[in-house]
Amino acid sequence: MTRAVMIQGAGSNVGKSLLVAGLCRAAVLRGLSVSPFKPQNMSNNAAVTVDGGEIGRAQALQALASQRDAIVDMNPILLKPESETGSQVIVQGKRLTTVRARDYSALKPSLMAPVLESFNRLKAQCDLVIVEGAGSPAEVNLRANDIANMGFARMADVPVILTGDIDRGGVIAQIVGTQAVLDPEDNAMIAGFLINKFRGDPTLFDDGYRLIEHRTNWRGMGVVPFFTDAGNLPAEDALDLRRNSGNGPIHICALTLSRIANFDDLDPLAAEPSVRLTMVRAGEAIPPCDLIIIPGSKSTRGDLAYLRAQGWDIDIHAHIRRGGHVLGICGGYQMLGQRIADPEGIEGTAGETEGLGFLQTQTLMTPNKRLTRVTATHASTGLNIDGYEIHIGTTTGVDCARPFALIDGQPEGAQSADGRITGSYLHGMFADDTFRSAFLSKLGAPNSGLRHSELIDETLNALAQHLERHCDVDAILSVAR
Structure with a gap:
């Protein structure tokens, strides 16, 4: 028994x-x-x-x-x-x-x-x-x-x-x-x-x-x-997120949104010897870095207002002018576009919010939630990425013609014309050792040889x-x- x-x-x-x-x-x-x-x-x-x-x-x-x-x-x-x-x-x-x-x-x-x-x-x-x-x-x-x-x-x-x-x-x-x-x-x-x-x-x-x-x-x-x-293990509570991780040559800053979701996307980066990861908290300016990550959110429009209240939109503008890179994941991807519309009030009060405008995209919130494990092909390297999607909303626009990845031959995500601004709904991308190494190498990081799944086990x-x-x-x- x-x-x-x-x-x-x-x-x-x-x-x-x-x-x-x-x-x-x-x-x-x-x-x-x-x-x-x-x-x-x-x-x-x-x-x-x-x-x-x-x-x-x-x-x-x-x-x-x-x-x-x-x-x-x-x-x-x-x-x-x-x-x-x-x-x-x-x-x-x-x-x-x-x-x-x-x-x-x-x-x-x-x-x-x-x-x-x-x-x-x-x-x-x-x-x-x-x-x-x-x-x-x-x-x-x-x-x-x-x-x-x-x-x-x-x-x-x-x-x-x-x-x-x-x-x-x-x-x-x-x-x-x-x-x-x-x-x-x-x-x-x-x-x-x-x-x-x-x-x-x-x-x-x-x-x-x-x-x-x-x-x-x-x-x-x-x-x-x-x-x-x-x-080394995924944290469940955002309060457990470490302020700083690592001391590698590549500096990545991730925004600690008020409704941050699926933040274990960042765990493999925190474990990377080649990376210094900073979780930027409320009231702090985003310091100079190589990459800013806007992670997932359970309340995209609410967290976009929160982001602006911290002055992070101004910091991101300055970061981009200096030639920096930005990655938005899920809700962060939606924020990077021109507009987020939620006519049915699925995530809160019904309405529409102007996005950050760094990608030529628009997002419409719909009741249907996409929940699926996927194997995607990274558009620029051809590498396979095992990940998952967990989101509401459909994103369309000019920059979707430059997808981050392909899933069953269909485009996923978007990139700016210069390739420095990227958005994707794909969670778990950095858990894939080969992809993570290739992604970081474009920022100038050496291959550390980290096997993240082995570290967890x-x-x-x-x-x-x-x-x-x-x-x-x-x-x-x-x-x-």
Whole structure:
């Protein structure tokens, strides 16, 4: 019979996603077939699955750790924030609706059925399912109709390991306080606790560890030191994006948009020895560089206004006058054109916004979302690129006659007449080592020989070994039922 165990957090961003990825790889190395599962996720960093839907990027990484193809059942409910108060609701890989945050609670009761349906399908396929919670069960104001933490755990009868983050301080209160606010039935689901992200000598926390065990009567399952190679793995939360990466000769600046999406496009560049990648934050000017990347966005017109509010449009103009290059990916591609029209208000208020005007293109937002994995042929080099598309909107115009790539013989993307301004809907292009090397060579970068997929796989193996050394993996797996 398939067993399951759930990793919940005593707070947000305690490292649940990384722990689940590491435990999945540890289970694989022990000869088990394993699958990740997250009932509900909130992220604009999504992945396209082999069954033609979308899930959170963290679950795609966990699938890779499990040596399984990513499928929609691994993350049946995905919330993609489009504004401060509203999110697109993805159910089993497909868009259901867009709701305001205060209205989502009314929708939740109908979502438990697809959550359990997906969970049970996964259970039928493997020996073990490792479940990741969302946020924290200590948010008891959200407990009614919960599908993400204890509501799911109790409905599916999955035991819980509670994780605290010692790096941000107050970990004793995190864990003991969680027990204090949970009702007895929810507390009964917790089989033990983990301390994550410890820096320094872990024996210095021995007294605190024993205090938590005494106060909660929960079993301690380890103190996990900070995993220093975590930066090699895709981040799901934009808050985790590093300010600067690398010190190579080619300087690339990427704009940290307010609704930045699919920013793992940048991960291979951050890992490149030949690249210095700077994430430009709100209130900062874009420094002199070789290439500016405008990444994807969940709210293209909203983020275009945000870009202008930072003065980045002026900086990009100056960069182009100096002979610099610009790449827009997905929403960034749409922004580079002359106009973005959203007559139906699909991404927010209906209307039309003047684009940056660097490409002779126009974009019309339509309800149909394109979700597909593709193999494209780069127009200027003839190299194949394995990537994916995940966007709404159709872009047309004069510069589309100079495509970035061809997909099944059809043009994709656009380039300016001088070739220095490029737009494309193709995500994941830089994960392809051969293409990335060729692209960077046009900027003057030497071939570093980086094999990015191998780096990810080696890091997942190292993460599994890290957990085996510092926590009781046997105990964690033994509580699964």
